[in-house]
Amino acid sequence: MRASLFILILFSALVSCNTAQKEKEANVIEDNLPTTGTAERDVATISRGYELMQQKCYICHIEKPDPSLRGQMIAPPMVNVREHYEPSYSKKDEFINAMVSFIQNPSEEKTLMPGAVKKFNLMPKLIYEETELRLIAEAIYEHDFGVTxxxxxxxxxxxxxxxxxxxxxxxxxxxxxxxxxxxxxxxxxxxxxxxxxxxxxxxxxxxxxxxxxxxxxxxxxxxxxxxxxxxxxxxxxxxxxxxxxxxxxxxxxxxxxxxxxxxxxx
Structure with missing residues (x-):
């Protein structure tokens, strides 16, 4: 009985710590954004999202097609990703929700890039904080990658x-x-x-x-x-x-x- 009670308490503590850590990480991102001025906050949000994109997405994706890197590509360029999402999800909220949903649970049913899936395989499920994913998706929506x-x-x-x-x-x-x-x-x-x-x-x-x-x-x-x-x-x-x-x-x-x-x- 005591052993079961101890395990239950330990499990509850671990869950609490994990939740607290996630909240802390989300708060760190939030605290780094301006607290006043909508325009300033929007710019800072997009800037932070772009930084996260460079850190986390450019590990596999390049920003634009580059013939010199053709043999090294392991995922489609980000400009192509945006071009596939924007027509189906022209509103920012829809765009962000669709992209976050796919990254959290990639599937052929959800993909808008079947050619890329066939060429590079389906992307792995990434364990990133949703707060960060939403910032990245917003940056992809707002950033001018050019047109290809x-x-x-x-x-x-x-x-x-x-x-x-x-x-x-x-x-x-x-x-x-x-x-x-x-x-x-x-x-x-x-x-x-x-x-x-x-x-x-x-x-x-x-x-x-x-x-x-x-x-x-x-x-x-x-x-x-x-x-x-x-x-x-x-x-x-x-x-x-x-x-x-x-x-x-x-x-x-x-x-x-x-x-x-x-x-x-x-």
């Missing part, structure tokens, strides 16, 4: 090739997915802007599952990645479109480009 999507999309399109003059063979599941995407686009009737955005998300989710298919490796995967990577900006633009005119334009662009799929794959 358009250049990357053009390069991917230029690198599309046939398989020794023949189309690449895909499995039935992937062909069913691309046929479903084509059907959704062709049968979509003008709706609300949120319905256009949802259509973009559904298309992206179907494409994501094709790219995550473990049976695609080597040159075949590279060609799939080149094709769908060249559509990435268009899918993101449909997901984040603010009005029907813009959404209709992006939808028609996707229809046109997806027709080329059957020139390379069967």
């Amino acid at each position: 999507s358009q250049m990357r999309m053009q390069n991917m399109r230029q690198n599309l090739e046939l398989n020794n003059g023949k189309k690449w063979d895909l499995n039935t599941n992937s062909l069913d997915r691309i046929n479903a995407v084509t059907l959704k686009l062709n049968n979509f009737e003008s709706g609300t802007i949120s319905e256009y955005n949802q259509l973009g998300k559904e298309i992206f989710d179907e494409v994501k599952m094709i790219l995550l298919d473990d049976s695609y490796t080597g040159e075949l995967f590279d060609q799939l990645h080149n094709f769908f990577g060249s559509l990435e900006t268009d899918m993101h633009a449909l997901i984040s479109a603010k009005d029907k005119v813009e959404a209709e334009k992006q939808m028609n662009t996707l229809k046109s480009k997806l027709r080329e799929f059957y020139n390379y794959f069967e």
Whole structure:
């Protein structure tokens, strides 16, 4: 009885210490921020978040694509990470929540970067304080990394090739997915802007599952990645479109480009 009571007291003390330590770490971050002036506090918050990003994220990620480091990369550049999150989560709070949720529990279902997962594998679960993760996510949202999507999309399109003059063979599941995407686009009737955005998300989710298919490796995967990577900006633009005119334009662009799929794959 005494032994059980001792263990219970010891366990309670350990939990209390652990909780106190977390609160202390959170308070250290909070105490280092200005207590007055919203603008000054925002700048300090972003600055602190950027410092944490350099310390914790740049261990694996580089800030921007660098051809000289291509062979050394073990994770996608941060600019690419931001470009994948911002269209789906344009509001700061949504962006931060989505990024923190993924870092705390990475999964293929949550990923917005299937090509990166296939190339680098799914990132490990990181045991960082949520307070720090939120500061890092806010810094990623606010920081100007520059823009790389358009250049990357053009390069991917230029690198599309046939398989020794023949189309690449895909499995039935992937062909069913691309046929479903084509059907959704062709049968979509003008709706609300949120319905256009949802259509973009559904298309992206179907494409994501094709790219995550473990049976695609080597040159075949590279060609799939080149094709769908060249559509990435268009899918993101449909997901984040603010009005029907813009959404209709992006939808028609996707229809046109997806027709080329059957020139390379069967």
